Amino acid sequence: MTKNWPDIERKYFMSTFKRLPIVLVRGEGVRVWDEEGKSYLDMVAGIAVNVLGHGHPAVVNAVADQAKKLIHVSNYYYSIPQLQLAELLVENSCGDRVFFCNSGAEANEGAIKLARKFGKIHRNGAFEVITVSGSFHGRTLATIAATGQAKFQEPFMPMPAGFKNVPFNDIEAIKRETTPLTCAILIECIQGESGVHPADPQYIKDLRRWCDEQGLLLMLDEIQTGMGRTGKFLAYENYGIEPDVFTMAKGLGGGVPIGALVARESAACFTLSDHGSTFGGNPLACAAGVATVEHILNNGIVDNARIMGELLLSGLRSLQAKRSIVREVRGVGLMVALDLQQDKAHQLVDSALSKGLILAATGPSTIRMVPALIIAKTDIEEAISKLDEVLAML
Numbered sequence: 001m002t003k004n005w006p007d008i009e010r011k012y013f014m015s016t017f018k019r020l021p022i023v024l025v026r027g028e029g030v031r032v033w034d035e036e037g038k039s040y041l042d043m044v045a046g047i048a049v050n051v052l053g054h055g056h057p058a059v060v061n062a063v064a065d066q067a068k069k070l071i072h073v074s075n076y077y078y079s080i081p082q083l084q085l086a087e088l089l090v091e092n093s094c095g096d097r098v099f100f101c102n103s104g105a106e107a108n109e110g111a112i113k114l115a116r117k118f119g120k121i122h123r124n125g126a127f128e129v130i131t132v133s134g135s136f137h138g139r140t141l142a143t144i145a146a147t148g149q150a151k152f153q154e155p156f157m158p159m160p161a162g163f164k165n166v167p168f169n170d171i172e173a174i175k176r177e178t179t180p181l182t183c184a185i186l187i188e189c190i191q192g193e194s195g196v197h198p199a200d201p202q203y204i205k206d207l208r209r210w211c212d213e214q215g216l217l218l219m220l221d222e223i224q225t226g227m228g229r230t231g232k233f234l235a236y237e238n239y240g241i242e243p244d245v246f247t248m249a250k251g252l253g254g255g256v257p258i259g260a261l262v263a264r265e266s267a268a269c270f271t272l273s274d275h276g277s278t279f280g281g282n283p284l285a286c287a288a289g290v291a292t293v294e295h296i297l298n299n300g301i302v303d304n305a306r307i308m309g310e311l312l313l314s315g316l317r318s319l320q321a322k323r324s325i326v327r328e329v330r331g332v333g334l335m336v337a338l339d340l341q342q343d344k345a346h347q348l349v350d351s352a353l354s355k356g357l358i359l360a361a362t363g364p365s366t367i368r369m370v371p372a373l374i375i376a377k378t379d380i381e382e383a384i385s386k387l388d389e390v391l392a393m394l
């Protein structure tokens with residue numbers, strides 16, 4: 001290493017991240033390189049962020065061109081990339097209006113604020129948002145309160161008020177907990193952080209019907225599932241329903257930080273000064289977003305995610321048949337998880353890394369794969385064969 005980066009991290013950085021012992025300096029397509037020049041097949045892609053892989057010319061050129069023209073202006077003025085990206089998102093979804101921010105948590109914060117405003121206008125001041133167990137909605141105070149996992153909340157009690165958490169895939173629980181104070185339901189169609197757990201199709205349909213009957217907003221967190229990851233541009237398309245509100249981030253800028261809150265006209269109740277963001281809709285991030293969304297929609301990337309996802313899943317199923325340590329495999333498109341019989345996920349990630357394969361553990365016994373959507377058949381085959389080797393060593 002050019003410097004002892006781990007020591008520098010220990011000295012200067014808040015210790016919130018458990019790092020794997022590599023220093024990444026470069027990437028191209030589905031591969032990244034460390035300081036020593038060793039290459040890795042990246043099945044994590046910045047946690048579902050680098051949807052077009054690393055160094056994709058569409059993203060690189062858009063960022064470079066925009067940087068030369070205008071990196072940032074405030075939202076006091078019109079700027080073109082922001083409006084182009086808003087148009088693209090609306091024309092390719094059920095949404096009518098967009099608000100841009102800088103991350104997933106911030107997009108969900110915006111959704112929660114929007115739901116409260118909606119409750120004030122349409123439901124006598126209702127402000128409660130119902131969320132489900134095993135969900136993940138971000139790390140700000142409101143979004144950890146929305147997240148249905150105690151470990152994210154415990155060090156920071158008390159939580160902000162206005163959230164109710166109920167079991168996942170249980171429509172009766174939602175109905176039981178809906179009161180005159182409820183304004184919205186916030187949910188992921190396919191839970192990502194907790195290990196790729198898809199909602200039952202009937203559950204999502206029932207949720208849609210319940211929200212319609214009760215006048216509640218159905219808000220979908222598409223931060224991880226959006227951008228084609230599940231074999232559809234947005235995951236709700238797999239379920240045959242449309243939400244009132246959805247949030248995006250992760251892959252939206254092809255690696256550049258950006259978030260979006262999208263709402264149908266009936267839910268888009270923010271008016272002048274209700275919400276804002278200094279960096280939100282920044283020209284650089286939005287130019288990256290335009291390039292990424294256009295490339296995904298115009299080059300069959302969504303279909304590639306579906307086809308490669310099926311290939312990856314069937315490869316994992318054959319490993320499951322062969323290696324008894326594999327308990328279960330799950331996936332929709334290129335959002336895939338593998339459960340082990342024992343708590344050896346971190347060990348598996350470590351040995352995969354030494355074989356040049358980047359995986360992520362989402363729990364003691366669960367591995368998640370969310371590779372770039374441009375991944376090819378030969379890359380999938382390489383991932384499966386390396387995984388087979390490391391499974392044999394466990």
Ligand SMILES: *Cc1c(COP(=O)(O)O)cnc(C)c1O
Pocket residue numbers: 102103104105106108136137138139188192193221222223224225249250
């Ligand atoms: C990653 C993620 C978030 C949080 O996004 P950040 O950009 O880290 O704030 C929220 N919801 C889901 C479903 C996510 O996967």
